[in-house]
Ligand SMILES: Nc1ncnc2c1ncn2[C@@H]1O[C@H](COP(=O)(O)OP(=O)(O)O)[C@@H](O)[C@H]1O
């Protein structure tokens with residue numbers, strides 16, 4: 001499983017805390033989810049990697065991304081240990097993942113492993129598109145992380161450049177808009193905030209400021 005195990009010295013007791021973090025591409029949800037998991041000493045699951053893994057398997061096998069049968073077999077069949085994040089972070093795979101993620105049978109095939117992860121221990125942090133709405137509707141806290149498309153494109157552009165992947169800012173912005181439309185427009189588990197999610201716009205926040213804002217939301221919810 002592409003999960004991070006609890007940090008050795010969490011700064012807070014977790015007490016069965018389940019944190020659902022959803023939002024569009026490059027909004028900063030993974031960065032926040034990872035920090036929250038370390039803070040509370042909780043395991044973390046980046047569910048986007050599961051869809052990226054299905055896409056990678058399809059591309060490696062030369063299959064068309066809209067081949068629902070092959071994509072569903074990939075989703076049901078891959079071994080968690082085979083997930084190699086370094087092969088899944090590229091621009092092409094993000095786009096391909098959003099195509100296979102629109103296939104309902106692919107989503108169904110991935111539900112159980114995500115729910116098992118959330119229920120396995122004394123709490124968990126998961127990030128994705130449908131954690132608060134479908135995977136963990138009973139999560140203690142739901143965050144819906146946003147930022148403007150321009151800010152998200154700039155962040156992703158910098159990230160990809162750091163990985164040595166050349167791309168124009170305009171090209172990345174177009175990718176992000178296309179992916180937003182596909183993820184929000186699909187019939188099954190579209191990207192949207194759960195009714196009880198708290199929205200966090202990180203457009204004007206640095207990493208540390210966004211983390212402090214998220215922490216305040218979580219603590220507020222925990223206090224009830
Ligand atoms: N608040 C922020 N300010 C500036 N850069 C950020 C912020 N949050 C995340 N980033 C950077 O933006 C990129 C995308 O963040 P990430 O957490 O992977 O987004 P997501 O999981 O939503 O796709 C990463 O390179 C990350 O370091």
Ligand SMILES: Nc1ccn([C@@H]2O[C@H](COP(=O)(O)OP(=O)(O)O)[C@@H](O)[C@H]2O)c(=O)n1
Nearest residue numbers: 024025026047048051097098101128129130
């Ligand atoms: N829970 C999830 C997670 C990802 N996905 C899909 O997988 C794609 C890649 O997700 P990701 O979280 O790795 O992408 P980024 O937000 O990091 O760019 C998304 O565009 C979605 O189409 C999903 O449908 N549901």
